[in-house]
Amino acid sequence: MNASTSMASVNIGKDLDYYYGEYRQELCRYAAQKFGIAYTEAEDVVQSAFARLATMLGTSKIENVRAFLYRTVHNACIDLIRRRQVRESYSQSKQADDAELNHLGPERTALSQQFVQLISQALGLMPGKRRKLLLMNRIDGLSYAEIARREDLSETVVRKHVSKALADCQKALRPGSGDSQ
Structure with missing residues (x-):
């Protein structure tokens, strides 16, 4: 054998x-x-x-x-x-x-920096797989189908992860998102 x-x-x-x-x-x-x-x-x-x-x-x-x-x-x-x-x-x-x-004035610059910081924190708090799939889609420009093929996942799973990642980013940008509700 x-x-x-x-x-x-x-x-x-x-x-x-x-x-x-x-x-x-x-x-x-x-x-x-x-x-x-x-x-x-x-x-x-x-x-x-x-x-x-x-x-x-x-x-x-x-x-x-x-x-x-x-x-x-x-x-x-x-x-x-x-x-x-x-x-x-x-x-x-x-x-x-x-x-x-x-x-831009200093106020706008400070807001921009705060925005970047909030998004960075949201990305840092995401599960690694979710963050990776979001970056492949939004930064690398890959379609859900291409990501699914590369990562050996279904397209539906990729869509759900990216959707949840975007929701996490939006939540981080909401006023008072750091406060417990």
Whole structure:
């Protein structure tokens, strides 16, 4: 039994080496050309696709490895572009906020700082999973379906966690939320 398990592992490694040699450059060119990303980023995306393939070769039957790799690279590139857009949007928003803060009076600045502090406290008090799902949705810009796929949860569970997290943030912002009711 151990010999067959070892043999399966050896075959998986050989298969992975074969697929890597066969498709790596093709997938890198595809990612760089189709999505306009740097070749080094494309290499990283392709590497992660092969890492995913490696975890699935022993456990799942993949009928068309090339198609699986292309779909995985495609999805990873879309995620990369979305994250980049979210970061860019945040950066522009932050710059605009900073410029606006320079023109605001001290009262408005103090209120803004208090707002950030309250939200930070609310995030700190949330269960880790809830906070993580909220940040994946609101900061990384991932859809509920994408988060569910990545975290191996149902979309309904993700929606409930994000909804509860938003409710926690809103509760923290209500006047007197620190007081017991």
